[in-house]
Amino acid sequence: MSKWRLLVTGSSGLIGSEAVQFFDRQGHHVVGVDNNMRREFFGPAGDTTWNLERLKKATSRFEHRDLDIRDRARIFALFQEFRFDAILHCAAQPSHDKAKEIPLVDFEVNAVGTANLLEAMRQFCPEARMVFLSTNKVYGDAPNEKALKELPKRYDYAKSVDWNGISEECRIDRTTHSIFGASKVAADVLAQEYGRYFGLNVGVFRGGCLTGPNHSGVQLHGFLSYLVKVAMAGETYTVFGYQGKQVRDNIHSFDVVRAAEEFFLNPRPGEVYNIGGGRENSVSILEAFDQIEQATGKKVRWEYRDEARKGDHICYISDLRKLRAHFPGWSISRDLGSILQEMIGAERGLKAV
Numbered sequence: 286m287s288k289w290r291l292l293v294t295g296s297s298g299l300i301g302s303e304a305v306q307f308f309d310r311q312g313h314h315v316v317g318v319d320n321n322m323r324r325e326f327f328g329p330a331g332d333t334t335w336n337l338e339r340l341k342k343a344t345s346r347f348e349h350r351d352l353d354i355r356d357r358a359r360i361f362a363l364f365q366e367f368r369f370d371a372i373l374h375c376a377a378q379p380s381h382d383k384a385k386e387i388p389l390v391d392f393e394v395n396a397v398g399t400a401n402l403l404e405a406m407r408q409f410c411p412e413a414r415m416v417f418l419s420t421n422k423v424y425g426d427a428p429n430e431k432a433l434k435e436l437p438k439r440y441d442y443a444k445s446v447d448w449n450g451i452s453e454e455c456r457i458d459r460t461t462h463s464i465f466g467a468s469k470v471a472a473d474v475l476a477q478e479y480g481r482y483f484g485l486n487v488g489v490f491r492g493g494c495l496t497g498p499n500h501s502g503v504q505l506h507g508f509l510s511y512l513v514k515v516a517m518a519g520e521t522y523t524v525f526g527y528q529g530k531q532v533r534d535n536i537h538s539f540d541v542v543r544a545a546e547e548f549f550l551n552p553r554p555g556e557v558y559n560i561g562g563g564r565e566n567s568v569s570i571l572e573a574f575d576q577i578e579q580a581t582g583k584k585v586r587w588e589y590r591d592e593a594r595k596g597d598h599i600c601y602i603s604d605l606r607k608l609r610a611h612f613p614g615w616s617i618s619r620d621l622g623s624i625l626q627e628m629i630g631a632e633r634g635l636k637a638v
């Protein structure tokens with residue numbers, strides 16, 4: 286594959302837009318599919334039109350199609366037209382909390398939409414490579430069974446054997462996933478099957494907190510992006526449960542896209558990888574407040590609600606050892622400090638093009 290015909294679904298979203306720019310810069314022909322459904326899920330703050338307009342200016346060959354991944358006939362026609370070399374599937378209903386209001390739409394987008402893309406690939410470009418963006422919510426709340434210790438500002442794993450975090454060995458059933466987690470499990474397992482059963486080059490990336498300046502962050506989705514937005518606007522951030530000591534690992538969208546590129550170059554059918562910021566980029570909400578205050582000089586205003594989100598992780602750190610072992614050329618290139626600086630810069634109106 287020298288120059289690829291590459292499909293990015295969810296191309297106006299956080300990961301999709303990073304991928305469009307990254308692969309366009311390399312001279313590949315990128316087709317993006319996004320119907321701005323994030324606005325339907327989250328209202329005006331979730332609108333991704335600004336990002337699409339930014340991409341049109343920042344790219345040379347990028348083609349956008351306002352298509353719904355649930356629309357099987359039009360997705361099949363798209364695959365028939367382009368017969369893609371590579372597919373990065375990022376379109377989703379991405380929120381744990383939103384899904385409970387719209388369980389059927391959530392399932393149709395996350396599970397059926399993914400089935401449409403997998404089957405389109407099998408029928409029209411079976412030699413292609415696909416990365417599907419899954420989530421750590423497929424583990425449900427099983428990661429909370431790890432022994433934890435409570436520190437002044439965060440929870441952490443109590444046993445040294447857990448230091449590297451949650452691996453792909455964690456079980457995915459008999460846990461509380463949330464409705465979102467369940468629709469992603471369906472898609473995740475089906476994607477694995479297109480690799481294992483049909484032998485297609487499909488890989489599954491189970492994301493921790495994926496972040497970056499191009500997130501249309503809202504309360505229900507986009508932890509750091511939303512936090513930076515609220516802090517910069519001097520508004521009040523609501524912490525739900527666990528005293529604000531819950532830990533997330535944060536990875537820049539660029540590093541997610543780089544991992545997808547590595548998979549496209551050396552695909553392994555049906556493999557599953559945890560992908561997040563790992564221990565180095567892990568932070569609790571309280572620690573994130575401190576870091577944002579240091580970086581901006583502004584005090585973060587926050588309130589506390591003593592009700593944790595159902596199925597929420599208390600301490601989640603992605604074990605990156607499998608990803609690193611399979612793709613030694615990949616590494617985390619952005620630490621938490623520089624991710625925050627970039628997001629703060631973007632909020633101040635210095636969005637990089």
Ligand SMILES: NC(=O)c1ccc[n+]([C@@H]2O[C@H](COP(=O)([O-])OP(=O)(O)OC[C@H]3O[C@@H](n4cnc5c(N)ncnc54)[C@H](O)[C@@H]3O)[C@@H](O)[C@H]2O)c1
Pocket residue numbers: 294295296297298299300301318319320321322323324333352353354355374375376377378379394398418419420421491492493494495496500501507508
């Ligand atoms: N951001 C995170 O913290 C995180 C964590 C774990 C996993 N993930 C997964 O990574 C993927 C990308 O996440 P993101 O943060 O870039 O999300 P995002 O919401 O920023 O982007 C998703 C895009 O998909 C589009 N979309 C939604 N439904 C669609 C449909 N039916 N047809 C066409 N387009 C549609 C939306 O308009 C949006 O622009 C998702 O699968 C998500 O579940 C994200």
